[in-house]
Amino acid sequence: MNIQQSTPTTPLRARMISDMPGRNLGPASQSSHLRACKRFAAWLGRSPETATPDDVKYFQQYLIESGVSICTRNQTMTGVKFLLRVTLRRHDLVAEIFHLKEPVKVPLVLSKKEIKRILAMAPSLKARVMLSLAYGCGMRAGEVVRLKVGDIDSDQGIIRIVQSKGRKDRIVMLPVDILSLLRDWWKERPTGQDKDVPAPERVLFPGYRGKHLSARQISRLFKETAREAGITKPVTLHTLRHSFATHLLERGVDIRVIQALLGHSKLTTTARYASVATGMIAAVDSPLDDLNGAKRKKGKPKPS
Template sequence: MRMRKLAPKTQTAYIRAVRRFAAYLGRPPDSATVEDLRNFQLRLVDEGTSPTTLNATITGLKFFCEITLDRAELTAKMQPVHVPRTLPVVLSREEVARLIAAAPNLKHQTALSLAYGTGLRASEVVYLKVGDIDSQRMTLRVEQGKGGKDRYAMLSPVLLERLRVWWRVAHAQGKMLEGGWLFPGMNPVDPLTTRQLNRAIHMAAESAHIDKRVSMHTLRHSFATHLLEQKVDIRVIQVLLGHKKLETTAMYAQVATDVLREVVSPLEQLSTA
């Protein structure tokens, strides 16, 4: 998996899938048959495993059989299941402001500001380094984002000032190494983890009395939706989010309520005469 440069999170998920299958099988997984794998999928379905988790498990087992064992025929009867597409949860601008203000400390407030101000994924936020900030071009360099691709994120003047405040405080307190992680963990050598960041946003949502189901990805959804409501071209939003397909970005049109309110119903155009 390292040779194929799979992300650490992906490697962990694949290993978890194989271990789960081995526990079900009761013998080494490399001795499995086509029917063993098919029956394992049926067991997961019967146990009520979510479509997302089920598909992730299938992907991990396919990698194990096709790449590790070089036996692609083993997974011939394993088919991914349809994942119902649900509309993303989006916060209002006022809710975003309350959420950031309620974050436990300056580091978390700055990290949440960055997530909302750039639309980056949690995994991309925590792996940013100080050197990724380009105040001349007003961009953030995102190295090895989802799909292993580099890209640039927008850097607004407000966000830059918040980052500078955080940098000065962190340096004064000895919490940030020269050229190190932008958001260090308890040990400055290590970055803040996505789990710690998600815990911080859950605490902030509770403190801000936000009843919606909030996660780090909610800030990404809100970023995209608010840009769409500001009349930013959807293809620009696609680039900022790092989406491969425009149709993935297009789902935000369904939750951009400001845009929907501006659409004139054909009923309004009917003559009353």
Template sequence: MNSSDPVVSPLRQRMLDDMRMRKLGAKTQTGYVRGVRRFAAFLGRSPDTASAEDLRRFQLDLVDQGATPATINSTLSALKFFFDVTLGQGELMAKVQSVRTPTRLPVVLSPEEVARLIAAAANIKHRTALAVAYGAGLRASEVCALKVGDVDSQRMVLRVEQGKGRKDRYALLPPVLLEQLRAWWRVAHAQGKMLPGGWLFPGLDPMDPLSPRQLNRAIHAAAEDARIDKRVSMHTLRKRLANPSGVRVMPLRS
């Protein structure tokens, strides 16, 4: 079940086909293959020969190795799919239970901290992208996937295609954010970094979008430069208690 194998085994191909038939996202498919591959490495033989006791020993090994609850649960989800869907042997997973994930209070930034964070970003592209995440309540992947045509200044909304749950929706666009987007557009257009109808936040190559990883690196660097002593992430911008921009989202209708 190795995703890097030059020759795909029939078993792995069947699992890939099962995931493709159910239109699982690319990240989910990668995670599932990784989880089954990890189990096969522990087992030392093909995973379709495993017993319920093998699964129990594997979960204990994950705990002993210090795997986080999130890692354990994602790995078990992969195995559940493999045994239930691909092998039709869901009964082997009957006694395998997910682990509880500790509940932590969310990191909350004050409006002053948000202003410092965005101002500390390295360039106008990163500042504008962070402002969109905060002002329109978008995830990193949603910000990076925006195209120029997704900005609707007539209705003051941003079109978000295939967001979480692969659903389309609109996010309201505050006037101050529209002005910042226009300022970014003027700079990017003058520098030839933004193609007509292209990505709103292009990467080094205008044909490619800024990646969520690059955006996460940008926010971490900005938090350090702004001397914000909190665990700041893109998720932090969305999970604020205060909502100064009055953000709402609406399902996308044709």
């Protein structure tokens, strides 16, 4: 695997690269760890092999004072920790590393009307299919762009998502509308660059030289489409995944089923969507109504 080829490979970097696959780290985690250690070495001004406990302590202080987010700060120290613990086996330095607790934020969710506007404004059939998959199946950006023809099982009405985040496979539903869009896209899909590749192995959304698009490309496409649809909220493509989970919860789908569809390891991760399920929240009777003797109309309010 070639990771960050533009960076000269020092003996220490080569050792770290060889250590990571054995710990079952995926390409994204490996790249993140290497970026973190490159930053640590640049701040240190010398090889991390010569680092002291004070160096580790002051580097963490530097990250905090530089204004990076808590998420970025923790991610950086996770990479540095791998270098110190696994590659250098400097447990005395590892003891100096601490992680900050990230603030709990409520996921941003779009209404069904807003999502309908976004899909209607998709600039092409290809864009509409990709965005429909992101919302209709709760898929991440990287999962959409890496889809292959063989992952679509129209007989069983499912989509197989292979080796996604955490190196896990999972299965999601294949909505009828998306199957129809996929069939229309298959007729338009360019085939010149991968005509020699077996059909099941062909990527659904080819980019340069027949390879799949990047997650950055589909994310940029979504932001442009959302802007055209008049969405002023600070949305990202992941907002469609949040909306997918929230809208299922509002429809009464069991939270454990939603957990499986999203591929979450912990139920607590999925449970946070209850805090933004506006239809469920609006249907709860306030104790104030009991005090005042007010009678609310029963029945679920219409989700927006």
